[in-house]
Amino acid sequence: MNEVKYSKEHEWIKLEGDIATIGITRHATELLGDIVFTELPDKGSNIEKDGTAGVVESTKAASDVYTPVSGEVVDLNQSIVDDPSKINQDPENSAWFFKLKIKDKSEMDTLMNKDEYDKFAKESST
Amino acid sequence: MDTKKTSLYQLHQDSKAKFVEFAGYQMPIQYSEGIVEEHRFTRNHSGIFDVSHMGQLFIYGREDLVDDLERIFPLDLKNLKLNHSKYSFLMSDNAGIYDDLIITKIKDGFLIILNAACKENDYKILKGLLNNKYKMIMDEDKSLIAIQGPKSVQILKSVIQGVENLNFMSGNWFTLDDHNIYVTRSGYTGEDGFEVSLTNEFADGFTRRLIDKGAKLIGLGARDTLRLEAGLCLYGHELSKDKTPVEANLKWAISKERILKGNFIGSDIIINQLNNGVSKIRVGIKPEGRIIAREKTKIYNESDLEIGEITSGTFGPSVNGPVAMGYVENEFSKKNTKIFLEVRGKKHPATICGLPFYKKSYVKGVN
Structure with missing residues (x-):
């Protein structure tokens, strides 16, 4: 099952086996505006659930990106570093941020499903 | 409120x-x-x-008003033609900038365009400096x-x-x-x-x-x-009460005629700074790569000594890269000087550069 889950920090996470692909949601990009800079975690580093795992900057401000689960960074999407505007264009698909080899699948249970997230996003933006 | x-x-x-x-x-x-x-x-x-939101301040008066305004602004207002405008500043006795503004000669006086955040304070200061002698309307x-x-x-x-x-x-x-x-x-x-x-x-x-x-x-x-x-200053960022027009690298806006004669608010300090230099000065800064150095980012020299601070920084869409302005110690203000910007704990290379980042296309001499 490849259900996509969502965090309160507006990240999405898709699990395939023990590899999780993580990015930021369309809603997050709409809050940020035009993204002009991206910083990703180091490949091979271990990052902990809810820890900072990068930065996105719009013309207006910088925001941290958090990881919704713990794991080892096994892959990075260099294309969003080279052209950060790709994140605004396709945030929940080709503009993923990084992939983690996760340690504890139960961390996924703490996250929201699509309906829950949509409701959360709607409420938090009003 | x-x-x-x-x-x-x-x-x-x-x-x-x-x-x-x-x-x-x-x-x-x-x-x-x-x-x-x-x-x-x-x-x-x-x-x-x-x-x-910007202030449109009309001050009405004749020759007296010109003389009185010349005691406030470092401009040659006697020779400012009808309907012509100049960029200038309202300064404190220490030549600190209360506001930057555009002053235009109109038929019965002057129109001054003021920053929104400063306009009420400007009005009070000008009213006091002009001793209530003239009709002043913030329209x-x-x-x-x-x-x-x-x-x-x-x-x-x-x-x-x-x-x-x-x-x-x-x-x-x-x-x-x-x-x-x-x-x-x-x-x-x-x-x-x-x-x-x-x-x-x-x-x-x-x-x-x-x-x-x-x-x-x-x-x-x-x-x-x-x-x-365009390399233009924004009040509250590049400009403040703690900065003089010379430090802000805006000496082009001070009339040469008036520098010789002085006799405007802050003129002693301005003339002294023009003759003897300033310790910090506004510069353009081009970060390498894509890193954005925002306001308050600390600036270091190649020996890792702190030499200044960013006042504005963003991504420039027409430059297609990051751009910034800030103040550095005068000896590091030359074009092409290598500097470092501390962003999120890491020092990133950057270069002092000329302004503007993007070339202007103002129209001069259509008639």
């Missing part, structure tokens, strides 16, 4: 603006297309900016609309004939549908453009006509990226 709304508020709402509070006003930060697209549209076509019944970018002249002249004959930093009265409108060829984006002063009741209809001709509303977000690429 309730936030104020400009006469274009309804139009901003209709145009899906995102609002921010700025200097006590509800102002559009951006519209649906976003800052980068709004920035590019202004550079390539024509952008409309609601700058009605809240007027809106101020800027139209900026290469297509602005065609668009505006299709609505108000004759504006194409204005030179940069000059203005005139025009009539449209029985409304008197004061138009100057000026702006703060590094593009050719105009600023239009008109009654609040007429502002919405007038702006909608510009939109019908192909211009688009642009928010404060793109106004900031445009002015930064």
Whole structure:
């Protein structure tokens, strides 16, 4: 099952086996505006659930990106570093941020499903 | 305190603006297309900016007023022609900048355009300095609309004939549908453009006509990226009470005639700084790569000594890279000096560079 889950920090996470692909949601990009800079975690580093795992900057401000689960960074999407505007264009698909080899699948249970997230996003933006 | 709304508020709402509070006003930060697209549209076509929050201060008087204003502003106002404008500053006795402004000679006195956040304080200071001798009106019944970018002249002249004959930093009265409108060829984006002063009741209809001709509303977000690429200062960032015009690298705006004679507020300090130099000065800064160094970012030299601080920094859409301005110690202010910017704990290489980042295209000498 490849259900996509969502965090309160507006990240999405898709699990395939023990590899999780993580990015930021369309809603997050709409809050940020035009993204002009991206910083990703180091490949091979271990990052902990809810820890900072990068930065996105719009013309207006910088925001941290958090990881919704713990794991080892096994892959990075260099294309969003080279052209950060790709994140605004396709945030929940080709503009993923990084992939983690996760340690504890139960961390996924703490996250929201699509309906829950949509409701959360709607409420938090009003 | 309730936030104020400009006469274009309804139009901003209709145009899906995102609002921010700025200097006590509800102002559009951006519209649906976003800052980068709004920035590019202004550079390539024509952008409309609601700058009605800025102060439009009219001071009425004759020769006495010219003499009194020359004791305040470092300008040669005696030789300022009717309908011509100059950039200047209101300074403290220590030559610290209370505000930067545009002063225009009008028929019965002067019109001064002031920053929104400073205008009330400016009014008090000027009233005191002028000893209540002159009629001073901060005109809240007027809106101020800027139209900026290469297509602005065609668009505006299709609505108000004759504006194409204005030179940069000059203005005139025009009539449209029985409304008197004061138009100057000026702006703060590094593009050719105009600023239009008109009654609040007429502002919405007038702006909608510009939109019908192909211009688009642009928010404060793109106004900031445009002015930064053009190397222009923003009060509260590059300019403050703690900075003098010489430190701000704005000595071009101080009349040479007046430097020789002095006798204006802050003149002793200005003349001393012009003769002996300043310890810190405003510079342009180009970060390497894509890293954005924002306001308050610390600047280091190659020996890791702190030499200054960023005052504005963003991504410049037309430069297609990060741009910044800041103050550094004078000895590190030469073009091409290598510096380092501390962003999120890491030091990133950057270079001192000339301004503007993006070349201006002001119109001079159309007639």
